Amino acid sequence: MEFTRPRGTRDFLFDEMRQRSEAENTLREVFENYGYGEVKTPLFEELKLFTTKSGEEIIDQLYNFKDKSDRELALRPEVTAAISRLYINEMSKTAKPIKLYYYGSCFRYERPQKGRFRQFWQFGCELIGAKSPEGEGEVISMANESIIKLGITTAEIHINHLGIIRGLFEHFGIDKEKSREVMVVVDKGDKQLLEDALKGDEPIIDNEELADILLVLIDMVGDSSIFEDIKNLVFDYEECRTALDELQELITTLKSFNVLNYNINLGVARGLDYYTGIVFEIYVPELGSQKQVCGGGTYSLIKLFGGEDVVSTGFAFGFDRLMDAIEACGNLPTVKPKVDVYVAPISDDTRQLSYTIAQNLRCENIKTEIDLSRKKFKKLLSYANNLGVRFTVLVGSKDVENNQVTIKNMQTGYQELIDIDNILSYIKENL
RNA sequence: GCCGGGGUAGGGUAGGCGGUCAUCCUACGGGACUGUGGAUCCUGUGACUCGGGUUCGAAUCUCGGCCCCGGCCCCA
Numbered sequence: 001m002e003f004t005r006p007r008g009t010r011d012f013l014f015d016e017m018r019q020r021s022e023a024e025n026t027l028r029e030v031f032e033n034y035g036y037g038e039v040k041t042p043l044f045e046e047l048k049l050f051t052t053k054s055g056e057e058i059i060d061q062l063y064n065f066k067d068k069s070d071r072e073l074a075l076r077p078e079v080t081a082a083i084s085r086l087y088i089n090e091m092s093k094t095a096k097p098i099k100l101y102y103y104g105s106c107f108r109y110e111r112p113q114k115g116r117f118r119q120f121w122q123f124g125c126e127l128i129g130a131k132s133p134e135g136e137g138e139v140i141s142m143a144n145e146s147i148i149k150l151g152i153t154t155a156e157i158h159i160n161h162l163g164i165i166r167g168l169f170e171h172f173g174i175d176k177e178k179s180r181e182v183m184v185v186v187d188k189g190d191k192q193l194l195e196d197a198l199k200g201d202e203p204i205i206d207n208e209e210l211a212d213i214l215l216v217l218i219d220m221v222g223d224s225s226i227f228e229d230i231k232n233l234v235f236d237y238e239e240c241r242t243a244l245d246e247l248q249e250l251i252t253t254l255k256s257f258n259v260l261n262y263n264i265n266l267g268v269a270r271g272l273d274y275y276t277g278i279v280f281e282i283y284v285p286e287l288g289s290q291k292q293v294c295g296g297g298t299y300s301l302i303k304l305f306g307g308e309d310v311v312s313t314g315f316a317f318g319f320d321r322l323m324d325a326i327e328a329c330g331n332l333p334t335v336k337p338k339v340d341v342y343v344a345p346i347s348d349d350t351r352q353l354s355y356t357i358a359q360n361l362r363c364e365n366i367k368t369e370i371d372l373s374r375k376k377f378k379k380l381l382s383y384a385n386n387l388g389v390r391f392t393v394l395v396g397s398k399d400v401e402n403n404q405v406t407i408k409n410m411q412t413g414y415q416e417l418i419d420i421d422n423i424l425s426y427i428k429e430n431l
Numbered sequence: 432g433c434c435g436g437g438g439u440a441g442g443g444u445a446g447g448c449g450g451u452c453a454u455c456c457u458a459c460g461g462g463a464c465u466g467u468g469g470a471u472c473c474u475g476u477g478a479c480u481c482g483g484g485u486u487c488g489a490a491u492c493u494c495g496g497c498c499c500c501g502g503c504c505c506c507a
Contacts, residue, residue: 004480004498054507061505078507111432114501272507289502346466381469386458396466410469 008110008118015335022333023150023323024103027123030146034138036099036125041082043105047072052305053081054272063107063118075107080301080314083126088307096129096310103319115290115321124316128302132311133246136278136298137253139313143282143294144259150322151331152284155293157262158221159250159280162270162297163243164230165217170239172210180271182214187269191218221265224251230264243277250278274299276311284321286328293321337388340431343370344380346396354395357405357423364424366431384410391427 005011012020028038047064064074076082079102091098103123112118125142127135140157147155165186169179181204185197197204198211205211216233220226227247234240247264254262268281279297287293296315303309326332341361345354351374358370369387371380384392394406399417407426408415418426 007498050507058507061507080507108506110505112499113503116506270507290506292506295506376464376468377466378464378468381467383469385469392469394466398466406467408467408469413469415467 006118008112008116010117010119014338018335018338019332020319020323023319023326024123026149027103027146027317028101030142030149031101031125034099034142036101039083039086039100039102040104041079041086041102042076043107044073044075045082045085047074049081049085049305050074050077053274053301061108061110063109077108078106079104079122079124079316080126081305083314084301084305084307084312087128087302087310088305091128092307097135098128099125100128101125113290115287115318115324117320121319122316123319123322124296124314126312126314128312129310130313132277132298132313133249133253135313136250137257137259139296139315140254140262140280141257141259143280143296143315143317144261146317147282147294150326151329152293152322152325153329153331154284154286155325156283156285157259157280158265158268158283159262159278160264160266160268161243161247161250161278162275163246163277164234164240165214165266165269167237167240167243168210168213168234171237172205172207174205174207174210176273178205183269183271186214186218186267187271189218189267191215194218217266221263221267223260223263224255226264227251230266246277270297274301274304276300277313280315284325284328287321287324290321293318293325337390338367339369339387340367340390341369341427342380342384342387342389342392343368344384344392344394345371346377346380346394348374349397350395350400353400353420354393357393357395357420360424361427364428366427390431393423 031038047059047062050058050062058077062074062077064072067073083100083102087098101124103121105119105121107119109118110116125139127139130138140159144157165183166179169182174182182197185194185204188194195215198214199208203211213233217230220230220233231244231248235244251264254260262280268279270279275297277298280295281292282294283291284293285291294315294317296313298311298313300309300311302312323332343354343358343361345351354370358368361368369389371383375383381392389410392408392410394408394415396406399405400420402417403420404417405420405423406415407418407423409430
């Protein structure tokens with residue numbers, strides 16, 4: 001083969017595309033039921049937009065380039081930054097809260113593996129300018145509903161409030177740099193690793209009391225009842241109380257939204273400063289090492305980009321992983337044949353009439369295919385068979401002399417003579 | 432960036448201790464067969480990922496590239 005696909009990219013063929021469209025429509029429906037409107041932003045942006053959000057280091061993982069006027073650009077690695085930019089550019093005076101969603105591909109220069117590609121699709125939303133616990137509650141509820149409607153039955157939602165651990169850092173006077181380092185370790189969710197990092201030979205922070213609390217906290221994963229344990233552990237540290245209150249309220253709100261199947265998990269962490277409140281992730285364990293299908297939280301990116309301080313909550317689904325998850329749960333929709341009726345001219349002199357018959361069917365939204373390559377009789381049926389159509393309309397001169405055609409049910413093999421004028425009604429009745 | 436397993440017609444595969452024509456299924460073309468024939472039979476086109484090395488001879492052994500699969504790292 002002369003040309004190959006670029007590494008980490010995929011071609012999608014008919015069946016897979018139909019399954020993906022179906023999932024896409026399901027998500028659109030859910031998001032729009034919650035009052036979200038779709039937006040679309042460019043596939044590429046100024047490189048600066050992404051480095052401002054995530055630091056210079058991400059250039060390693062970007063597809064960036066200079067255009068012919070020497071502008072530094074990059075293919076977007078995610079959409080949240082673009083949405084914040086769009087908000088500042090066009091929507092800062094729009095009545096809040098603003099609810100928008102997006103679907104599109106993103107690009108990252110990474111080593112491809114299962115559930116990870118260089119071009120991949122994200123389906124996400126942003127809720128801009130809502131009050132915290134209720135906005136977060138609704139957003140999580142929407143994510144939860146999406147997962148359920150897609151047929152993903154084994155998903156786990158993990159929620160954390162970064163204010164708790166941040167409050168502890170503040171209380172113990174830990175600087176930003178060290179806090180971030182600890183966060184990174186906490187995020188790995190490995191207790192032994194954390195113990196080594198805090199109490200090993202070269203501890204990141206030299207504080208026994210904080211280390212002990214963190215080591216207990218990281219184990220606190222469980223349903224909403226675990227909140228009491230967390231509260232008992234950190235209530236004495238004043239800096240944590242706002243976060244505790246917010247988390248408490250979120251739990252109450254989620255209950256009202258009828259979301260009960262989540263975990264509180266202090267191990268869901270983020271190193272970046274713009275996260276201000278809750279963060280959450282959704283895992284589908286069957287997917288192995290790339291099991292995270294969704295990530296989200298509350299952040300003030302807009303301020304970071306030079307706008308006013310408007311807090312948003314949002315999340316993004318890794319669309320490709322959602323498809324994997326649906327498959328893992330055995331709930332991929334079976335694809336229907338893409339054509340319902342095949343019109344087969346079996347004599348040369350009935351070809352033109354066949355086109356007319358096909359057009360009439362198409363006018364009534366019946367998916368119809370007609371022979372375009374002058375196939376012989378046997379090939380006509382064989383082709384129709386491979387298409388998986390329900391009916392083949394055999395148009396031959398002997399029948400046409402009596403103003404009739406033969407309609408064959410391809411599943412049963414049963415066929416009957418039908419008046420040309422009655423083709424439409426016959427097919428509509430039997431389809 | 433690191434570790435492992437792979438790559439054979441359009442799709443799916445067999446073979447591989449070096450040696451006739453590289454296997455089978457499917458799809459595609461022709462025929463038995465100008466309208467009952469979606470079957471069956473016959474037949475045709477079509478492939479050893481790319482490049483170097485060893486060898487009289489490489490799909491097979493060897494090295495490297497590219498790509499795929501899985502695992503680590505990372506994950507905005």
